[in-house]
Amino acid sequence: MMRLGGRLFSRIGHRVIDSIWRLGYASRFLALTLMRSGTSFARFNLVIREIYSSGVLSLIIIVVSGLFVGMVLGLQGYETLKTYGSEQALGVLVALSLVRELGPVVAALLFASRAGSAITAEIGLMKATEQLNALEMMAVDPIARVVAPRFWAGVISMPLLAAIFSAMGVFGGYLVGVVLIGVDEGSFWSQMQAAVDVRHDVINGVIKSVVFGFAVTAIALFEGYDAPPTAEGVSRATTRTVVTSSLAILALDFVLTAFMFKGV
Amino acid sequence: MSTDNLVEIRNLSFAYGKRPILQGINLVAPRGKVIAIMGGSGCGKTTLLRLIGGQLRPSKGEVSVAGQLVHDLDQQALYQLRRKMGMLFQFGALFTDMSVFDNVAFQMREHTDLSEAVIRDLVLMKLHAVGLRGASKLMPAELSGGMARRVALARAVALDPMLIMYDEPFAGLDPISLGVVGNLIRRLTDTLGLTSIVVTHDVHESLKIVDYVYFVSEGAIEAEGTPDQIRASGLPFVHQFVHGEEDGPVPFHYPAADYGKDLGLGAHK
Numbered sequence: 001m002m003r004l005g006g007r008l009f010s011r012i013g014h015r016v017i018d019s020i021w022r023l024g025y026a027s028r029f030l031a032l033t034l035m036r037s038g039t040s041f042a043r044f045n046l047v048i049r050e051i052y053s054s055g056v057l058s059l060i061i062i063v064v065s066g067l068f069v070g071m072v073l074g075l076q077g078y079e080t081l082k083t084y085g086s087e088q089a090l091g092v093l094v095a096l097s098l099v100r101e102l103g104p105v106v107a108a109l110l111f112a113s114r115a116g117s118a119i120t121a122e123i124g125l126m127k128a129t130e131q132l133n134a135l136e137m138m139a140v141d142p143i144a145r146v147v148a149p150r151f152w153a154g155v156i157s158m159p160l161l162a163a164i165f166s167a168m169g170v171f172g173g174y175l176v177g178v179v180l181i182g183v184d185e186g187s188f189w190s191q192m193q194a195a196v197d198v199r200h201d202v203i204n205g206v207i208k209s210v211v212f213g214f215a216v217t218a219i220a221l222f223e224g225y226d227a228p229p230t231a232e233g234v235s236r237a238t239t240r241t242v243v244t245s246s247l248a249i250l251a252l253d254f255v256l257t258a259f260m261f262k263g264v
Numbered sequence: 265m266s267t268d269n270l271v272e273i274r275n276l277s278f279a280y281g282k283r284p285i286l287q288g289i290n291l292v293a294p295r296g297k298v299i300a301i302m303g304g305s306g307c308g309k310t311t312l313l314r315l316i317g318g319q320l321r322p323s324k325g326e327v328s329v330a331g332q333l334v335h336d337l338d339q340q341a342l343y344q345l346r347r348k349m350g351m352l353f354q355f356g357a358l359f360t361d362m363s364v365f366d367n368v369a370f371q372m373r374e375h376t377d378l379s380e381a382v383i384r385d386l387v388l389m390k391l392h393a394v395g396l397r398g399a400s401k402l403m404p405a406e407l408s409g410g411m412a413r414r415v416a417l418a419r420a421v422a423l424d425p426m427l428i429m430y431d432e433p434f435a436g437l438d439p440i441s442l443g444v445v446g447n448l449i450r451r452l453t454d455t456l457g458l459t460s461i462v463v464t465h466d467v468h469e470s471l472k473i474v475d476y477v478y479f480v481s482e483g484a485i486e487a488e489g490t491p492d493q494i495r496a497s498g499l500p501f502v503h504q505f506v507h508g509e510e511d512g513p514v515p516f517h518y519p520a521a522d523y524g525k526d527l528g529l530g531a532h533k
Contacts (some may be wrong), residue, residue, distance in 0.1 A: 125360075130355070130357035133319070133353065133357065134353055134357040137348045139344070139346040140371075
């Protein structure tokens, strides 16, 4: 019994030490990425190429999802607001839900599964096929040349994608609320305009999406860079990217919301 | 250090954690020669290349390339030295998102200020030397194993290095590609005045092209000599390796408990 307890204790200890070690390694990796970002800004075309593959190629899923989320909000919102006779406020409900929460959060979740997983798989495979090693041996720093441009591309793409998601959502809400159900167009737009505050709502939403972009891309890059160079290693790393990023987005969202909208 | 030797390794030991990989290695690569490091899989050959390239640090001993102790260099000096080294990886390690042309041009674009017109001419010349000028627009996925290895070779010599290291250049190639790659290694070494270190377990192909051979077994140099000396060697390990014998100093069976006991035969006694 004592021996079993000792083994359990030692296993828990190992797990904890491993996790802390990995966290330290990830922080060091992130610090190195930030320190070696000079190349990304000196040769901005490297970042633009990555914005294309993680940002532009994610557009379809963002646009379509944004539209549908907005349309559902329009329907659900109308049903609820009608009960209180305030269906004119549908525009406010749709816009605030999207700009403050759904835009940044859902767009980041979609970004994690579409672009984050692709980044992890790509970096993991580059490692498995010795391409990262080859860069090292060619006197080209893989963190500066491969990791940093992808990192900044993610940080830049995320707020743009969240903005597009929100815009499409508002359009979806308009389609259902105004065009389909017949809510008054004037009050839909004017109440929205009056209620949505640039600093409190829009800027806070943008800050959230920048933080999410930072977190998702950093997690995806680290998981790829740290993946064991085997098929199983890369597939596990890809799964971990999606799971860890999604949890990080939701947890960060709570913390950010608590700070941003305290007492609003 | 002798100026005739581009690479000198003295009393080198290396361990991953507590697991020793290499012990007391002494090795030289004279300028203009092709030397081979041979040994079975997992004997530490690739680790030796990584130590020469400065990707790993020795636990003991010295590695010097062109008179510089590789493990004492800071990152900038190490990168300066690596610009004069080329490395051919086991399966080519071509950048899969770039064409053959861009792969060969990669280092020129990263490290030089040459104009695109000059780079174009240089890349075509390098590709012509490996017989693949016509394949410059192909993507790596469209190449056979042998072609990929040749493109990687053109990429390795892109900046006219002084040293090229080959990690298993013959692995998985058909007999024609095997001969082509072997001859290219010899020809490029002679015409460009390079020094080549080939890590391989392909005895027959490499003995045809190399000047000197080191045999590594269990992390130590077991034998060395010219190809003729190796062929004539009476050492049991070298004999087993050169003739591809199943059993010998390198046993066929992985260490295991007594066979009879494992099958439970003792119980019937």
